[in-house]
Amino acid sequence: MTQTITLWSHDSGPNPWKVAIVLEELALPYETKFVDLHKEVKAKPFTDKNPNGRVPAIDDPNTGITLWESGAIIEYLIDRYDTSNSLTYTSIPEKYYCKQYLHFQSSGQGPYFGQAAWFNKFHPENVQSAKDRYGAEVKRVTMVLDTILKGKEYLVGDKCTYADLSFVTWYQLAPYITGDTKIDFKGDYPHYYAWMERLTARPAVKKVLEDKQKATSG
Amino acid sequence: MTQTITLWSHDSGPNPWKVAIVLEELALPYETKFVDLHKEVKAKPFTDKNPNGRVPAIDDPNTGITLWESGAIIEYLIDRYDTSNSLTYTSIPEKYYCKQYLHFQSSGQGPYFGQAAWFNKFHPENVQSAKDRYGAEVKRVTMVLDTILKGKEYLVGDKCTYADLSFVTWYQLAPYITGDTKIDFKGDYPHYYAWMERLTARPAVKKVLEDKQKATSG
Numbered sequence: 330m331t332q333t334i335t336l337w338s339h340d341s342g343p344n345p346w347k348v349a350i351v352l353e354e355l356a357l358p359y360e361t362k363f364v365d366l367h368k369e370v371k372a373k374p375f376t377d378k379n380p381n382g383r384v385p386a387i388d389d390p391n392t393g394i395t396l397w398e399s400g401a402i403i404e405y406l407i408d409r410y411d412t413s414n415s416l417t418y419t420s421i422p423e424k425y426y427c428k429q430y431l432h433f434q435s436s437g438q439g440p441y442f443g444q445a446a447w448f449n450k451f452h453p454e455n456v457q458s459a460k461d462r463y464g465a466e467v468k469r470v471t472m473v474l475d476t477i478l479k480g481k482e483y484l485v486g487d488k489c490t491y492a493d494l495s496f497v498t499w500y501q502l503a504p505y506i507t508g509d510t511k512i513d514f515k516g517d518y519p520h521y522y523a524w525m526e527r528l529t530a531r532p533a534v535k536k537v538l539e540d541k542q543k544a545t546s547g
Numbered sequence: 548m549t550q551t552i553t554l555w556s557h558d559s560g561p562n563p564w565k566v567a568i569v570l571e572e573l574a575l576p577y578e579t580k581f582v583d584l585h586k587e588v589k590a591k592p593f594t595d596k597n598p599n600g601r602v603p604a605i606d607d608p609n610t611g612i613t614l615w616e617s618g619a620i621i622e623y624l625i626d627r628y629d630t631s632n633s634l635t636y637t638s639i640p641e642k643y644y645c646k647q648y649l650h651f652q653s654s655g656q657g658p659y660f661g662q663a664a665w666f667n668k669f670h671p672e673n674v675q676s677a678k679d680r681y682g683a684e685v686k687r688v689t690m691v692l693d694t695i696l697k698g699k700e701y702l703v704g705d706k707c708t709y710a711d712l713s714f715v716t717w718y719q720l721a722p723y724i725t726g727d728t729k730i731d732f733k734g735d736y737p738h739y740y741a742w743m744e745r746l747t748a749r750p751a752v753k754k755v756l757e758d759k760q761k762a763t764s765g
Binding site: 380381382383392393394395396397398399400401404405421422425426428429430431432433435436437439440441444447452453454456458459462473476477 | 598599600601610611612613614615616617618619622623639640643644646647648649650651653654655657658659662665670671672674676677680691694695
């Protein structure tokens with residue numbers, strides 16, 4: 330029997346919830362522990378777990394591993410627990426297309442959406458040119474996804490994979506983080522929009538987004 | 548016999564050269580084709596290869612795959628061609644520690660070092676608070692690596708892996724991209740510094756950095 334995995338998380342940050350979606354999709358037993366981003370995440374004992382001082386991290390007693398970086402955690406969970414390949418492929422090129430889109434998400438979506446959030450919400454001065462830069466990048470990434478998804482339901486092959494799922498949680502924050510860069514996702518990026526509707530209708534995704542909503546408002 | 552892999556690259560951008568290091572380390576036959584970042588990379592026919600309009604991408608005639616995202620390309624090359632596991636591990640947790648550091652590099656080093664470069668070199672106005680933000684992040688990432696490398700020669704286990712190698716090319720640009728944020732890498736981050744000296748002394752890394760130097764000055 331699979332022992333309970335611990336997910337080190339944060340109530341509103343999107344990256345830990347990206348991992349939660351994969352844990353839910355694979356029906357793995359897990360418990361969530363929240364780490365305070367001001368007091369705990371860059372201090373001991375958490376930095377003994379993750380010297381980079383970020384969430385998510387996981388502890389998996391089934392293998393004894395402690396692992397950080399959401400992209401690497403997802404690759405680990407898929408390799409180890411998705412034994413029926415429900416969210417991945419073993420064939421070439423599909424197997425590596427999934428990794429390609431996961432890396433696109435973790436290096437091309439997350440950090441740039443994160444900078445949009447920073448300059449719209451947290452930066453100590455108003456820098457319009459930086460807001461414009463990152464607002465434009467949110468649009469560009471969405472345009473790229475919209476182009477790829479034209480005539481397709483999912484990024485790779487004909488089924489939902491971990492690659493699709495990895496994009497959900499940052500997009501849930503899109504209206505909040507883009508400030509005065511108004512984006513008509515439904516009108517301008519219809520293939521992207523239909524895909525995101527498809528992903529967020531999945532029971533596992535719905536549950537995680539509800540859990541996040543509860544955690545944020547709690 | 549392995550057929551020649553095509554690496555779509557750029558003379559000065561660090562990410563394609565990160566892939567070149569792995570190609571050299573594995574002694575794979577490859578040819579480099581440069582893509583102009585202003586005229587070609589975001590236009591057809593290149594966007595038929597990579598709709599994200601970025602380099603690197605590879606074409607591998609041995610499997611027929613075309614793949615983009617440097618992190619995914621490295622995972623593919625290692626899985627397929629590092630049959631003796633010279634740059635990786637098959638054991639848990641080491642196998643996933645390599646992926647953890649690769650994702651840290653591609654999501655935590657590359658994009659933030661890239662923003663430092665942007666605000667110091669290319670942004671249309673001088674935004675000191677943004678330069679400071681990304682200069683501080685270059686320092687923080689280096690501090691994290693320095694902490695991890697204390698008492699160790701490499702990030703994972705006792706040998707050089709693709710994870711270590713993935714950090715080299717962005718660090719080669721560090722003096723150029725950090726502007727007036729002066730960083731004493733040797734004095735303040737000695738474990739990081741010794742590791743980078745070790746990595747850049749490798750014949751494959753030296754060859755790639757020389758090739759890059761030639762391409763940039765050519």
